[in-house]
Amino acid sequence: MNLPVQVEDLTLRYGATTALDRLSLTLTAGKIYGLLGRNGSGKTSLLSVLAAFRRASGGAVRIGGEDPYENPRITRQICLIRESGDVVAERCHRVLAFARRLRPHWDQAYAERLVERFGLPLRKQVGRLSRGQRSALGCVLGLASRAPLTMFDESHLGMDAPSRYIFYEELLRDYAAHPRTIIVSTHLIEEFGPLFEEVLIIDQGRLLAHDETDALRTRGAAIVGPDAAVDRFTSDLTVVTERRLGGTRSATVDGPLTPAQRRRAEAEGLQVEPVPLQDLFVHLTNGGTE
Amino acid sequence: MSTVAPVLRTFASFGRVSLLGFAAILTGLVGVVGLATHRWGELDHSVWVIAGLPVSIYLFVLGILAPATLLMPLVAHGVTRRAFAVASGVATLVLGAGAGLYMVVGFLAERAAYAAVGGSAALQEPHLFDTTGQLHLVFAEYSLLAAAYLVAGWLIGIGYQRFGWLGGTIGVLPALLPFAAVEFALGLGPPEPSRPTADLPVGAGLLLAMVAVGIGLLAGRWLLHGVPVRAKKS
Numbered sequence: 001m002n003l004p005v006q007v008e009d010l011t012l013r014y015g016a017t018t019a020l021d022r023l024s025l026t027l028t029a030g031k032i033y034g035l036l037g038r039n040g041s042g043k044t045s046l047l048s049v050l051a052a053f054r055r056a057s058g059g060a061v062r063i064g065g066e067d068p069y070e071n072p073r074i075t076r077q078i079c080l081i082r083e084s085g086d087v088v089a090e091r092c093h094r095v096l097a098f099a100r101r102l103r104p105h106w107d108q109a110y111a112e113r114l115v116e117r118f119g120l121p122l123r124k125q126v127g128r129l130s131r132g133q134r135s136a137l138g139c140v141l142g143l144a145s146r147a148p149l150t151m152f153d154e155s156h157l158g159m160d161a162p163s164r165y166i167f168y169e170e171l172l173r174d175y176a177a178h179p180r181t182i183i184v185s186t187h188l189i190e191e192f193g194p195l196f197e198e199v200l201i202i203d204q205g206r207l208l209a210h211d212e213t214d215a216l217r218t219r220g221a222a223i224v225g226p227d228a229a230v231d232r233f234t235s236d237l238t239v240v241t242e243r244r245l246g247g248t249r250s251a252t253v254d255g256p257l258t259p260a261q262r263r264r265a266e267a268e269g270l271q272v273e274p275v276p277l278q279d280l281f282v283h284l285t286n287g288g289t290e
Numbered sequence: 291m292s293t294v295a296p297v298l299r300t301f302a303s304f305g306r307v308s309l310l311g312f313a314a315i316l317t318g319l320v321g322v323v324g325l326a327t328h329r330w331g332e333l334d335h336s337v338w339v340i341a342g343l344p345v346s347i348y349l350f351v352l353g354i355l356a357p358a359t360l361l362m363p364l365v366a367h368g369v370t371r372r373a374f375a376v377a378s379g380v381a382t383l384v385l386g387a388g389a390g391l392y393m394v395v396g397f398l399a400e401r402a403a404y405a406a407v408g409g410s411a412a413l414q415e416p417h418l419f420d421t422t423g424q425l426h427l428v429f430a431e432y433s434l435l436a437a438a439y440l441v442a443g444w445l446i447g448i449g450y451q452r453f454g455w456l457g458g459t460i461g462v463l464p465a466l467l468p469f470a471a472v473e474f475a476l477g478l479g480p481p482e483p484s485r486p487t488a489d490l491p492v493g494a495g496l497l498l499a500m501v502a503v504g505i506g507l508l509a510g511r512w513l514l515h516g517v518p519v520r521a522k523k524s
Contacts, residue, residue: 055518088360101296
């Protein structure tokens with residue numbers, strides 16, 4: 001089942017606070033999307049409306065062409081795993097049994113393999129798991145549910161690096177074997193970046209950017225080379241961020257370089273690289289210092 | 291595929307052990323009270339009748355806990371609030387009937403025991419039935435009371451999920467209306483000569499009580515529609 005997502009003028013208010021402000025986007029089915037945004041930008045609100053956890057205050061959401069709210073044909077095909085966890089306060093094996101009973105595409109054998117890979121103690125109460133273990137349990141639920149629209153909202157928080165790498169590896173492997181629409185919301189942009197086919201950046205409840213990851217990264221360029229040469233080259237460009245290591249400097253500049261600028265950089269012995277996603281994100285959301 | 295069936299299986303899976311355990315403990319306790327009364331007192335009244343209130347209170351608590359513990363995980367696993375409401379309605383019917391049956395079986399056992407030792411199972415409070423042998427009325431009264439307590443608890447639980455702590459607390463009193471209405475319709479509680487339902491035919495009282503439970507379930511269904519799945523504080 002393919003589940004494209006269409007959002008038009010989506011508004012969500014909590015009292016006087018507007019979490020989503022006439023946000024519109026279209027996601028084609030069968031891709032991995034990265035959802036980026038600063039704290040309070042509206043990422044969780046957006047995912048909550050898509051998963052029918054909340055009713056929108058205005059606008060329209062169509063998943064597979066239908067409104068998901070109170071629509072069992074659609075809600076059973078959606079899985080949102082949040083950092084807070086939305087599981088019964090029971091032992092882990094009962095949490096898995098709960099999902100098995102309710103998730104139409106549940107793969108029990110795969111769930112058991114994931115539990116083993118993450119080293120989850122099945123007899124332990126969820127409340128007694130460490131934060132990382134709870135996150136791993138969420139990732140098991142999200143992956144083994146095989147929902148046509150699967151969303152992870154900071155689901156990796158608290159997981160140690162080896163566990164996160166298991167998650168990336170399993171996400172990619174299972175996505176290749178069972179293609180579906182996956183949205184990953186995260187602050188670990190550089191770590192998760194290689195997974196994303198397309199990236200959405202939202203800020204203050206609005207969509208700032210939505211593009212293929214590679215296309216997004218060519219919106220700027222990272223100039224790497226000797227300090228003085230980089231300084232000279234970027235003197236008439238807008239530098240978004242810069243890093244120094246010894247005599248080497250990396251400066252991220254706004255906007256794509258012209259062919260002439262690329263030739264000049266090459267002539268000066270400078271490397272031109274795609275802009276790091278994180279730098280672009282910081283620049284677009286105005287969080288960086290110039 | 292309907293989502294009601296898996297929700298009912300989930301309810302059964304989570305409530306079964308607790309329900310059976312509660313029934314076993316309550317039966318044992320009332321049995322001990324009966325034996326003690328026989329040993330040191332006089333068996334001139336029904337002892338099993340005291341089981342009625344704990345059954346209702348237990349179902350009241352179960353009603354509060356169901357939305358608090360299961361609603362969010364169920365919705366997060368793709369179950370609609372409507373399916374949760376329908377499954378809750380079915381569970382109310384089943385548990386109400388189960389409570390009625392439990393009381394009927396208890397009274398039957400009590401009658402057999404009293405017949406053996408020569409006691410009298412007289413009633414000290416007003417009931418729909420005049421003797422514990424009117425099993426159809428015993429079943430009707432305890433089924434409806436249990437269902438009404440369950441629905442009242444369920445409404446309180448939903449109120450807290452929907453409106454948060456303050457709104458939920460304000461909603462406690464209106465949520466108690468279903469069992470107040472059922473007690474009123476069945477003419478239970480302390481005798482009051484001025485009670486308008488005192489002269490109501492039994493059939494009409496039962497119908498009114500069923501309507502009260504039905505309205506409670508519909509109110510819950512209506513309240514559930516807008517309940518958001520909030521993030522837990524971690």
